[in-house]
Amino acid sequence: MREFDESDVRIRPRRGGTKPRSKRRPEHAEAQWGTVTTIDRGRYDVLLPQGGVRAVTARELGRGAVVVGDRVAVVGDTSGRAGTLARIVRVAERTSLLRRTSEDTGGVERALVANADQMVIVTALADPTPRTRMVDRCLVAAYDAGMDALLCLTKADLAPPADFLANYEPLGVRWVSSARTDGEITGLTALREALADRTSVLVGHSGVGKSTLVNALVPNASRRVGDVNAVTGRGRHTSTSALLLELPGGGWVIDTPGVRSFGLAHVEVADVVGAFGDLAEITTACPPGCTHLSDAPGCALTVYLRTATPLGADRVASLRRLLASRSGESVSDTPAMPHAPIPGAGTPPEGTA
Numbered sequence: 001m002r003e004f005d006e007s008d009v010r011i012r013p014r015r016g017g018t019k020p021r022s023k024r025r026p027e028h029a030e031a032q033w034g035t036v037t038t039i040d041r042g043r044y045d046v047l048l049p050q051g052g053v054r055a056v057t058a059r060e061l062g063r064g065a066v067v068v069g070d071r072v073a074v075v076g077d078t079s080g081r082a083g084t085l086a087r088i089v090r091v092a093e094r095t096s097l098l099r100r101t102s103e104d105t106g107g108v109e110r111a112l113v114a115n116a117d118q119m120v121i122v123t124a125l126a127d128p129t130p131r132t133r134m135v136d137r138c139l140v141a142a143y144d145a146g147m148d149a150l151l152c153l154t155k156a157d158l159a160p161p162a163d164f165l166a167n168y169e170p171l172g173v174r175w176v177s178s179a180r181t182d183g184e185i186t187g188l189t190a191l192r193e194a195l196a197d198r199t200s201v202l203v204g205h206s207g208v209g210k211s212t213l214v215n216a217l218v219p220n221a222s223r224r225v226g227d228v229n230a231v232t233g234r235g236r237h238t239s240t241s242a243l244l245l246e247l248p249g250g251g252w253v254i255d256t257p258g259v260r261s262f263g264l265a266h267v268e269v270a271d272v273v274g275a276f277g278d279l280a281e282i283t284t285a286c287p288p289g290c291t292h293l294s295d296a297p298g299c300a301l302t303v304y305l306r307t308a309t310p311l312g313a314d315r316v317a318s319l320r321r322l323l324a325s326r327s328g329e330s331v332s333d334t335p336a337m338p339h340a341p342i343p344g345a346g347t348p349p350e351g352t353a
């Protein structure tokens, strides 16, 4: 019979070894501040003033505490040499946070991107067919996160923007459009102007041409361009992780992987209504807990509709469409009549819907 000796006993070294634990948190006075550019399986790429480093997060920060766009304090090996890992010890207060819930019915809330001040909603005018529902949900998420919204309509060589834009006329959403002409992406001047010196998060369904845009805006971005599936009409998921990129003319863009769903269960009704200053005042006369949807008993918006101007009625219809999209209900899209842009919607780089 074989005898046992010490080599048969496997002792897993305790994390931190036998070092006595200090009760005092290190001050990390030597920490350097940088911005998280991408995340891959628990590894964070952080851009420091002298260049990029790869880092892990300190245990006390907890899981999921850091997202792309976060300003973070980094300690340890910040040489950026291959194989080295620095440590993120602090996260700066965020100026904005884009979130989504995994399921509309109160699923887990996830932070997606921090510190962006503008959401660029990329939608193809054809191939795949544009859907207002996705755009509506993005708008709600942008308003909730405290960001401006910009509609970026791609593939204008395949269909004109007018019909689709009519849906956003009453909202006064800023818009730009791009096209492919003789193999080149054109119409980028207005987009570049709208992105200059800002941090913009690009969202959109897979296949709308988001990677193509990023490659055109940021030389060497090398975002993979996929094909639209001929059977489903949807794009393949060729991008994987959110990525922050510096624009040559100043400013930053954050490319996000193809978003298939935008769960908004975490968004409060009041935050959506708050984005409609004129209507918010009217809703103060609503009964407590009013959903402001068309079937809501005693909703002051329904009373207002009896005497509203066509523009006012369109505004109510748009707000209700957004509120319904927030709760996951589907409503039929009634194209709105063209009207003048809404004051306070921002300066349009090219036009206002």
Ligand SMILES: Nc1nc2c(ncn2[C@@H]2O[C@H](COP(=O)(O)OP(=O)(O)OP(=O)(O)O)[C@@H](O)[C@H]2O)c(=O)[nH]1
Binding pocket: 154, 155, 156, 157, 158, 178, 179, 180, 185, 204, 205, 206, 207, 208, 209, 210, 211, 212, 213, 224, 225, 226, 227, 228, 235, 236, 237, 238, 239, 257, 258
């Ligand atoms: N006709 C036309 N096609 C375009 C235009 N922009 C992009 N495409 C094509 O649309 C397809 C999808 O483009 P991508 O840039 O990969 O789309 P994406 O939104 O990044 O998709 P994912 O990478 O899957 O998230 C590709 O075949 C592009 O060549 C455009 O302005 N006009």
